Amino acid sequence: MITEVSPQLASIEVRGLSKSYPSRRGVLRVLQDVTFAVRPGEFCALIGPSGCGKTTLLHILAGLTTPTSGAVQIPPHDRGRLATALIFQGVSTLPWMTALENVAYGLRLMGVPAPDRRARARYHLARVGLSAFADAFPHQLSEGMRQRVSIARALATDPAILLMDEPFASLDEQNRLLMQDELLRIWQEDRKTVVFVTHSLDEAMRLADRVLVMSAIPSRIKSEVAIPFGRPRDFRIIRQDPAYGALSARLWDELREEVVHSIQP
């Protein structure tokens, strides 16, 4: 029997976050004074030019990297849940574990007993439509299926906050559309707080409630754009909305000079 903890939604508050790395020519400042907040249950997209530190920011939120200065505030979470679960781009599954073991991996590290974690892993594998592939190894799955496995792994730990780092970047266009639909369908069920890093304007507009635009490095949050489309959202309908084109143009305006700046610093 699966007993899901009722979703307790968490907010994120980021204040004055900076991160620099030592480099051959002094110090490379990646993030400088990044400040923003995400409301509980909000789907927030983060876009910016390549190499602007989006991944670094996400890794700081996930606790993988410590910031040079500044603070991240995430409310204390229940025992038996993760505060954040991170979905990686590219290599996102462990090749020596079956799909089911991959999904159960987070629970295993949390110390969930084996029968319980297998049941929960099966449930979440079913949510992403991969029940038939429980015993398959990653090399036997397509890139899209592997990405589903990693989403199921994140959801299985019932995190308060879901962090996604360009999870669909390595998929082809058709699979990407399919995965976006599926992500929205799953997200609609428990409406977790999401921070979704992408470099695709379309992806940001399709998925998010709000888009944060980052500048070239040293990056800060340059501006934010609210996405007015309702929920549940159907991409085929919002694409015909006249507001879609205007929004796309506006986001590109915001982003364009940063992209130019990042290739001609």
Added chain:
Amino acid sequence: MRPREWDRWLAVLSPVGLLLVWELLSRTGVLDGRFVPPPSVIGQTLASLTRTGELPYHVGVSVERILAGFVLGAVPAVALGLAMGLNRSVRAAVMPLVTALYPIPKIAVYPLIIFYLGIGEASKVGIVALSIFFLVLLNTMAGVLGLDRAYVNIARAYGARPIDVFTTIAWPGALPSIFTGLKLGMGFALIVIVGAELLGSDAGIGFLIWRAYQIFAIDVMFAGLLITALLGWLATAGLDWLERWALPWRA
């Protein structure tokens, strides 16, 4: 016949063909049968040595030494190799020693090993362990270092402690390289154990060959070589099978 089937036939036909040519040359007197006995005579020698129990005994002794030495050498090598792969400081501390000790021919250390461990089983097991230790160690470390950094990040993102990274990432991830080390080590173990038994022993395949030399039993010397080759082939096949069984996730 499909190409793959043909390959399998070739693999059988080429050694059989060689034996046939050898037999023919020996029988027709091109090769002197007293110095190069034909395969059929060697086969008879193998059969009679097996009947008397002499061959099984010596093979058993050598196999036991190899197995014991393998466990004794490989287990600490894997543990230390994983630690070296994961931890920069451990690597910095151990690597200079390894680089200096690795190229020493292990058979050259044998007199010293006998001096410390005695002429008995301990010295034989010890030299096998020593000869595979470095191979397994270096391959294990290389396996961990070659792992995609992303795997460690996945583990850490879900709150893995260092021991979890050790057991769920480094160990399974390095296992293919560990097998490479074990297979290389198996070849070295055979070389070293037969060599050690030639030098100072009263049992084992090496001893069998050496004693045969002393009593001018050339057919027994060939029988010992053939058995050594067969052992090597069996060990490789066994390790291949073990690898396929242990690594079902490899493409």
